[in-house]
Amino acid sequence: xxxxxxxxxxxxxxxxxxxxxxxLDDELLAEMESGxxxxxxxxxxxxxxxxxxxxTPLPDDALEPSELILPSPDATLGEVREMLSDDGLIxx
Amino acid sequence: MSDGVMKRMGMIFRAKANKxxxxxxxxxxxxxxSYQKQLELLQKVRRGVADVATSRKRLELQLNQLQGxxxxxxxxxxxxxxxxxxDLAREALTRRSALQQxxxxxxxxxxxxxxxxxxxxxxxxxLQAKVDAFRTKKETIKATxxxxxxxxxxxxxxxxISEEMGDVGMAIQRAEDKTAQLQARAGAIDELMASGALDxxxxxxxxxxxxxxxxxxxxxxxxxxxxxMKAELSGGSSxxxxxxESGQNGAAQSSPQQDRPRFDKQ
Numbered sequence: 053x054x055x056x057x058x059x060x061x062x063x064x065x066x067x068x069x070x071x072x073x074x075x076l077d078d079e080l081l082a083e084m085e086s087g088x089x090x091x092x093x094x095x096x097x098x099x100x101x102x103x104x105x106x107x108t109p110l111p112d113d114a115l116e117p118s119e120l121i122l123p124s125p126d127a128t129l130g131e132v133r134e135m136l137s138d139d140g141l142i143x144x
Numbered sequence: 145m146s147d148g149v150m151k152r153m154g155m156i157f158r159a160k161a162n163k164x165x166x167x168x169x170x171x172x173x174x175x176x177x178s179y180q181k182q183l184e185l186l187q188k189v190r191r192g193v194a195d196v197a198t199s200r201k202r203l204e205l206q207l208n209q210l211q212g213x214x215x216x217x218x219x220x221x222x223x224x225x226x227x228x229x230x231d232l233a234r235e236a237l238t239r240r241s242a243l244q245q246x247x248x249x250x251x252x253x254x255x256x257x258x259x260x261x262x263x264x265x266x267x268x269x270x271l272q273a274k275v276d277a278f279r280t281k282k283e284t285i286k287a288t289x290x291x292x293x294x295x296x297x298x299x300x301x302x303x304x305i306s307e308e309m310g311d312v313g314m315a316i317q318r319a320e321d322k323t324a325q326l327q328a329r330a331g332a333i334d335e336l337m338a339s340g341a342l343d344x345x346x347x348x349x350x351x352x353x354x355x356x357x358x359x360x361x362x363x364x365x366x367x368x369x370x371x372x373m374k375a376e377l378s379g380g381s382s383x384x385x386x387x388x389e390s391g392q393n394g395a396a397q398s399s400p401q402q403d404r405p406r407f408d409k410q
Contacts, residue, residue, distance in 0.1 A: 055150070077148030084149065121153040136152050 054110065056101055056118035060129070064108030073102060084129055084136075092129045100125055173290060175282040182275045190269055193264045200257045207250050214243045 054069070056062045065073075076099040083091040100122060123132045217240035224232035 071362070074148065077150050081148045119154055120150040122150055123153070132149065136149070136156070 055107065055118050055120045055122060057103060057122045057124065059124035060073055062110040063103055063117055064110055065103065067108040069102075069106045073099065073106075076102060087129065092132075092135050093142055096123065096127070097125065172286045175286060178397050179275070179279060179282055182271075182278060186268065186271050186275055189264065189268045193261065193268055196257055196261045196264060199253065200261060203250055203254045203257065207247060208252065210247050210250065212245065217243065344358055 053065050053066055053067060054062050072131055080092065080095045082088075083095055084104055123135070130139065166253035217236045221233040221240070224230070224236060
């Protein structure tokens with residue numbers, strides 16, 4: 053599966069890693085919903101590190117659609133919350 | 145996969161990308177592109193048929209040549225035997241038997257090629273029929289789409305409803321759906337406006353005949369104006385200058401030549 057880290061690029065990940073990533077992803081969602089800024093920052097860092105560690109980076113000129121997308125490492129809780137709101141990432 | 149941050153962001157991106165793609169895509173262009181691709185494919189199949197036919201003809205020439213040689217060797221063997229040279233006759237027959245083996249091999253190849261050629265010819269014919277059918281369908285869809293688009297534009301211009309398209313798959317499916325959607329929407333808008341459920345913000349809804357008549361009379365006004373200007377220009381530069389000045393001053397200060405304001409249409 054191909055995962056994009058916004059602002060960084062794409063990595064190819066083996067499906068076997070998803071159990072571990074899902075755990076972090078669920079944690080991140082919970083922290084985002086409860087407004088736990090510190091926890092959010094920590095979990096996002098851990099999730100991005102795990103993706104980078106387990107995945108193989110795709111060349112910049114590769115034209116593969118990403119199945120999963122992750123916020124950039126410096127994204128704030130508020131920004132991610134806004135991205136996931138009804139209006140989505142690109143207005144309109 | 146749970147609906148975590150990763151998945152939800154991915155879904156939003158995809159939805160947005162589809163929407164953007166859908167807006168940018170003109171089904172008429174997609175149809176023309178598909179048709180072009182089909183023509184290219186047909187060309188390839190036809191080239192394949194020609195290649196196979198050429199190979200088959202080359203094999204036939206080789207076969208003729210080998211059969212000629214084989215007959216010659218048989219003749220030589222017969223002559224050698226008649227002269228009492230059994231050794232020579234044996235040699236000739238041995239060579240002939242090697243040639244016969246080649247002939248059998250070539251004949252098998254020839255049969256295979258012939259089969260291939262028939263299959264390819266049939267495929268080319270079928271493809272040709274499909275491409276022809278697609279062309280007809282494409283033109284129909286394009287015409288319907290253009291008409292529906294125009295109809296929708298007129299309806300939407302009055303009602304102020306913005307464009308919003310659906311999401312479909314293949315080129316033809318996409319075009320058909322869009323066309324149907326546009327037609328349906330044009331119909332729905334008309335109905336809503338007719339029923340009074342949808343306000344016409346312009347306050348000047350007209351039926352299509354009135355609109356066409358307006359357009360035509362607008363056109364003839366332009367023609368009349370043009371004729372007048374031409375006449376003025378040919379009548380002398382001072383008259384032309386006057387006409388321009390009166391135009392600049394507007395209808396309120398009409399020149400004595402004019403009985404009534406010319407630019408009275410909104």
